[in-house]
Amino acid sequence: MRFGVLMMAMTGLIMLAAAPEIHSAEHQLNPGSILEVYFDDIDQPQSRICLGIEHQANPKMVSRYREDKNQTGVYFRTQFDVLKCEETPCEQSWSAAFVANLEPGKSDTIGLQWKQVVFTGITPSGTVKRELTACVNQVCRSLSDPKVGTVRSVRQTATIGPYHFTWSKESLIIGSSDLK
Helix, strand or coil, X not given: CCEEXXXXXXXXXXEEEECCCCCHHHCCCCCCEEEEEEEEEEEEHHHEEEXXXXXXXXXXXXXXXXXXXXXXXXEEECCCCXXXXXXXXXXXXXXXXXXXXXXXXXXXXXXXEEEXXXXXXXXXXXXXXXXXXXXXXXXXXXXXXXXXXCCCCCCEEEEECCXXXXXXXXXXXXXXXXXC
8 A cells, every 4th residue: 555645735734644546557558658657636535536646667768766746725526527626725736757768878867747726616728727847858848738628638749859748638658769
């Protein structure tokens, strides 16, 4: 069983709680991928919703992996399974950093920052705003949700050097044209 940390920003209270298990058999690393990350909001007992993130890394190419997750606010789902905020601020964030080794003797530092803000009501762009910033050796590209009011997941792509980032609301996949 994994453990997660729940922080209450206003009171400074830190609680250690059992985090729900994410079954890695559900996601297998695709050939040619360096790292795959899957984002999901997991319903917990007592009507709590937490950020569930699972990642699969290519062990031959990824080293010194570290990640951090944070969540503020209280969330709920509507009768139509739409995630909304009950007590603000409702923000979920995740960051990761690792070293990618595409070739022997050559490595790149990759940093990722993902943020999701959940609104208390419905706006023209939906109930959630997401942003992703990807950096390779301190060269960064930012992606954000399209400004259209759609619940469909829209894939976005960015390229930094030899790395290709494909991001949607459910996942982030990092590949490279240099993979042999």
